[in-house]
Amino acid sequence: MFTQWRFFSLLEFLTLLLFISQSITAHPHPEFPCNPPHHSSYAFCNTSLPISTRAQSLISLLTLDEKIQQLSNNVTPIWRLGIPAYEWWSESLHGIADNGPGVTFNGSVSSATSFPQVLVTAASFNRTLWFAIAEAIAVEARAMYNVGQAGLTFWAPNINIFRDPRWGRGQETPGEDPMVAAAYAIEYVRGFQGENRNSDGSRRDDYGSGENNSFLEGSDSNLMLSACCKHFTAYDLEKWGEFSRYNFNAVVSQQDLEDTYQPPFQSCIEEGRASCLMCSYNSVNGIPACARKDILQKAREDWGFKGYITSDCDAVATVYEYHKYVKTPEDAAADVLKAGTDIDCGTFLLRHTQSAIELGKIREEDIDKALLNLFSVQLRLGLYDGDPIKGQFGKLGPLDICTQQHKQLALEAARQGIVLLKNDNRFLPLNKSTVGSLAIIGPAAQNTSILGGGYTGTPCNPISYFEGIKEYTGKVSYASGCLDIKCTAHNGLTEAIQIAKEADVVIVVAGLDLSQENEELDRFSLLLPGKQMDLISTVANSSEKPILLILTGGGPIDVSFAKDDNRIAGIIWVGYPGEVGGQALAELIFGEFNPGGRLPMTWYPESFTDVPMTDMSMRPDPSRRYPGRTYRFYTGDNVYRFGYGLSYTNYTYSFLSVPDKLSLLGSFQKHLYNVRMLSQSRDGHEYVPVDEVESCDALRFHTNVLVTNNGEMDGSHVVLLFSRMPATFRGAPQKQLIGFTRLNTLSHSATATSILVDPCKHLSSVNKHGTRILPLGNHILMLEDLEHSISIQT
Ligand SMILES: *[C@@H]1O[C@H](CO)[C@@H](O)[C@H](O)[C@H]1NC(C)=O
Ligand SMILES: *[C@@H]1O[C@H](CO)[C@@H](O)[C@H](O)[C@H]1NC(C)=O
Ligand SMILES: *[C@@H]1O[C@H](CO)[C@@H](O)[C@H](O)[C@H]1NC(C)=O
Numbered sequence: 162m163f164t165q166w167r168f169f170s171l172l173e174f175l176t177l178l179l180f181i182s183q184s185i186t187a188h189p190h191p192e193f194p195c196n197p198p199h200h201s202s203y204a205f206c207n208t209s210l211p212i213s214t215r216a217q218s219l220i221s222l223l224t225l226d227e228k229i230q231q232l233s234n235n236v237t238p239i240w241r242l243g244i245p246a247y248e249w250w251s252e253s254l255h256g257i258a259d260n261g262p263g264v265t266f267n268g269s270v271s272s273a274t275s276f277p278q279v280l281v282t283a284a285s286f287n288r289t290l291w292f293a294i295a296e297a298i299a300v301e302a303r304a305m306y307n308v309g310q311a312g313l314t315f316w317a318p319n320i321n322i323f324r325d326p327r328w329g330r331g332q333e334t335p336g337e338d339p340m341v342a343a344a345y346a347i348e349y350v351r352g353f354q355g356e357n358r359n360s361d362g363s364r365r366d367d368y369g370s371g372e373n374n375s376f377l378e379g380s381d382s383n384l385m386l387s388a389c390c391k392h393f394t395a396y397d398l399e400k401w402g403e404f405s406r407y408n409f410n411a412v413v414s415q416q417d418l419e420d421t422y423q424p425p426f427q428s429c430i431e432e433g434r435a436s437c438l439m440c441s442y443n444s445v446n447g448i449p450a451c452a453r454k455d456i457l458q459k460a461r462e463d464w465g466f467k468g469y470i471t472s473d474c475d476a477v478a479t480v481y482e483y484h485k486y487v488k489t490p491e492d493a494a495a496d497v498l499k500a501g502t503d504i505d506c507g508t509f510l511l512r513h514t515q516s517a518i519e520l521g522k523i524r525e526e527d528i529d530k531a532l533l534n535l536f537s538v539q540l541r542l543g544l545y546d547g548d549p550i551k552g553q554f555g556k557l558g559p560l561d562i563c564t565q566q567h568k569q570l571a572l573e574a575a576r577q578g579i580v581l582l583k584n585d586n587r588f589l590p591l592n593k594s595t596v597g598s599l600a601i602i603g604p605a606a607q608n609t610s611i612l613g614g615g616y617t618g619t620p621c622n623p624i625s626y627f628e629g630i631k632e633y634t635g636k637v638s639y640a641s642g643c644l645d646i647k648c649t650a651h652n653g654l655t656e657a658i659q660i661a662k663e664a665d666v667v668i669v670v671a672g673l674d675l676s677q678e679n680e681e682l683d684r685f686s687l688l689l690p691g692k693q694m695d696l697i698s699t700v701a702n703s704s705e706k707p708i709l710l711i712l713t714g715g716g717p718i719d720v721s722f723a724k725d726d727n728r729i730a731g732i733i734w735v736g737y738p739g740e741v742g743g744q745a746l747a748e749l750i751f752g753e754f755n756p757g758g759r760l761p762m763t764w765y766p767e768s769f770t771d772v773p774m775t776d777m778s779m780r781p782d783p784s785r786r787y788p789g790r791t792y793r794f795y796t797g798d799n800v801y802r803f804g805y806g807l808s809y810t811n812y813t814y815s816f817l818s819v820p821d822k823l824s825l826l827g828s829f830q831k832h833l834y835n836v837r838m839l840s841q842s843r844d845g846h847e848y849v850p851v852d853e854v855e856s857c858d859a860l861r862f863h864t865n866v867l868v869t870n871n872g873e874m875d876g877s878h879v880v881l882l883f884s885r886m887p888a889t890f891r892g893a894p895q896k897q898l899i900g901f902t903r904l905n906t907l908s909h910s911a912t913a914t915s916i917l918v919d920p921c922k923h924l925s926s927v928n929k930h931g932t933r934i935l936p937l938g939n940h941i942l943m944l945e946d947l948e949h950s951i952s953i954q955t
């Protein structure tokens with residue numbers, strides 16, 4: 162009997178093993194919570210229950226020690242509940258990247274589509290494109306999750322303002338304008354979190370990008386993936402002299418905070434409905450961002466944030482170790498948890514939370530609050546809904562990555578973002594049937610590693626500049642001229658001079674790479690690195706014909722020498738154009754499309770480096786010869802202005818219909834005389850606090866514009882609508898972007914377009930108390946040189 166029992170039991174055991182191994186083969190995802198039959202009966206696995214009930218139920222099953230184990234990006238398994246390890250940290254800035262431990266390219270997926278760096282994509286000023294890219298990245302992310310090569314929570318977008326041209330991570334952002342950064346954040350988050358999806362995961366065809374899409378709101382809404390608005394807030398310095406991001410105290414006025422630093426985050430939360438915020442390393446006015454309860458709570462209470470807050474990596478440790486904001490590690494742990502930070506990227510909370518509790522600095526309930534936020538996001542992602550392969554995104558797999566469609570989108574993005582900066586005597590486009598021989602010079606020209614910039618994974622099929630251009634003519638020669646981008650010494654200069662002499666057209670690829678600007682690396686100079694300038698001049702001298710200069714990299718470069726040099730006929734900012742950047746550049750050079758990208762940041766002259774990078778003030782201060790920052794406030798000269806970009810044609814504008822005046826009467830909460838009393842500023846200018854305007858919606862109007870393409874080539878054109886405020890009220894921007902759109906135009910034809918203006922949002926500014934106000938009087942709307950005055954009256 163006994164033997165027989167054992168025999169059957171062994172058979173059963175083998176059958177079970179076989180079953181397990183089969184199910185592993187059928188389900189490439191290694192492990193998942195709520196795995197039937199043993200781990201699916203918990204209430205937190207019951208999909209009929211509300212998210213908060215499920216989350217609470219899970220919390221109630223955990224011991225204090227298990228709870229503390231949750232407070233890190235790298236969560237250890239709770240096997241008794243069938244919950245495997247989870248890694249919160251995956252990256253997806255402009256394609257899936259393995260900068261975080263949640264992503265690996267070692268597996269059945271060995272590459273993913275690498276879209277242009279965000280700054281280049283921003284230069285397209287095309288919301289539809291921004292949404293489409295985020296959507297494509299989301300598909301690849303889910304596909305990689307399904308094979309166990311990525312998590313579900315990603316730490317993008319980076320929406321800090323590109324405040325200083327030296328910032329090493331400015332490349333990762335949508336640029337210097339808060340409105341553009343906000344618009345980018347909304348599109349990225351909506352596209353990435355799957356707002357265009359039906360509840361079964363299928364794509365909604367009627368979904369377009371833009372402002373007026375409704376979606377399931379609230380804490381119960383499903384998420385395809387989780388996006389994270391980072392770095393909250395006023396973070397834009399890596400390492401400058403003795404200052405590093407780990408110890409920097411950003412001193413920010415209430416005025417600058419409200420109208421420059423916070424708007425992208427507010428939009429990312431309010432309109433993008435992001436499910437994660439990352440608090441930054443720096444302090445804000447003396448308090449480390451991850452311990453700033455007021456700012457973190459404002460996101461939840463005023464902006465309706467529903468999600469989790471992670472610290473930047475080791476940004477809890479830095480509260481104690483670098484900022485020395487508190488006396489003990491336990492105080493740091495207690496402070497950040499009480500402020501509203503839910504997880505520490507790192508191990509600090511794992512190590513110090515227990516003793517913080519024992520010392521009475523924090524209670525278990527404070528941890529439960531964090532866990533509620535964390536589990537709610539995981540539940541919305543479907544992490545506790547059982548086998549991911551059976552879920553709504555379960556069909557996505559390796560075949561959905563690096564698809565023809567995604568590679569085409571990466572190409573399209575590069576085409577739309579590259580900016581033409583100079584084109585003397587219509588030097589470009591080159592005619593491929595008559596071009597003759599080409600010389601390509603510069604260490605970046607044959608290097609595909611330079612295409613993506615920061616947070617690049619393994620691209621699908623990268624195409625270097627050299628390879629892209631080679632497609633157009635058989636007669637191409639190459640010389641590096643410098644060893645690398647640093648160009649501390651020339652390398653093959655003789656060869657470069659030689660090929661420049663012989664070729665019909667000379668192209669020099671110069672600029673920056675991550676050895677010049679990167680995470681933890683700001684620049685000190687805005688000039689080209691090393692001997693690059695010398696290389697360009699020498700080559701220009703050697704060539705009998707004018708040359709073409711291609712600039713790589715994210716940060717602005719002072720290329721005044723090239724701008725003013727008529728031996729340099731053309732300049733193109735290619736930035737970090739992504740995996741097929743070489744093809745897009747070549748197409749532009751040979752006129753396959755009409756360039757339409759515009760600079761999303763000011764290009765300052767080298768003299769700007771006299772300004773301390775640590776000075777966060779946006780507004781100029783003549784008393785200390787401080788020039789201010791970004792096109793909105795900077796009073797000095799520039800090399801290229803924000804919004805600059807040429808095309809192969811030229812455009813003229815006319816206003817079709819715009820109101821001449823707007824009356825606020827009737828939209829006040831209070832009687833008119835009350836408002837008048839409220840609205841006199843000390844210097845006599847009248848304004849209305851935006852909070853006092855009862856119906857901002859009623860004030861919205863359309864600016865209808867006719868755009869005429871006066872050239873021989875069709876083009877996709879960016880319309881930037883700026884405004885200037887009435888006369889001078891103190892601290893008003895010189896001008897500000899209030900709307901933008903990108904439209905297709907036909908050669909020698911006019912196209913009408915319409916830009917919606919919301920005066921409360923777009924024509925307002927922030928006073929020095931941090932209050933948003935709408936100045937009365939004449940506001941000037943501007944399209945390049947064309948102006949229209951609109952009077953706002955009571
Ligand atoms: C899931 O919850 C619903 C609603 O409370 C309940 O009716 C149902 O029995 C639960 N299912 C399981 C398997 O426990
Ligand atoms: C890739 O994964 C395999 C299997 O896990 C491992 O043996 C190998 O060392 C990994 N390779 C790299 C380069 O990490
Ligand atoms: C390119 O050159 C060829 C041959 O001279 C000419 O026929 C063609 O019109 C040119 N194309 C353009 C766009 O100028």
Ligand SMILES: *[C@@H]1O[C@H](CO)[C@@H](O)[C@H](O)[C@H]1NC(C)=O
Binds near residue numbers: 645646
């Ligand atoms: C290619 O570019 C990468 C990234 O900029 C750089 O690290 C590498 O040294 C370059 N390789 C060569 C051969 O210049």
Ligand SMILES: *[C@@H]1O[C@H](CO)[C@@H](O)[C@H](O)[C@H]1NC(C)=O
Binds near residue numbers: 695699702
């Ligand atoms: C280029 O030529 C000009 C005038 O011929 C000369 O002054 C200059 O030094 C040359 N520059 C280089 C880098 O050879």
Ligand SMILES: *[C@@H]1O[C@H](CO)[C@@H](O)[C@H](O)[C@H]1NC(C)=O
Binds near residue numbers: 809810811871872873
């Ligand atoms: C606009 O483009 C047309 C055709 O390309 C050209 O003839 C004209 O001179 C251009 N006008 C301006 C103001 O650049």
Ligand SMILES: *[C@@H]1O[C@H](CO)[C@@H](O)[C@H](O)[C@H]1NC(C)=O
Binds near residue numbers: 289877905
């Ligand atoms: C904006 O981008 C989308 C997606 O790539 C593209 O289809 C559309 O043509 C672009 N719009 C313009 C005007 O270029």
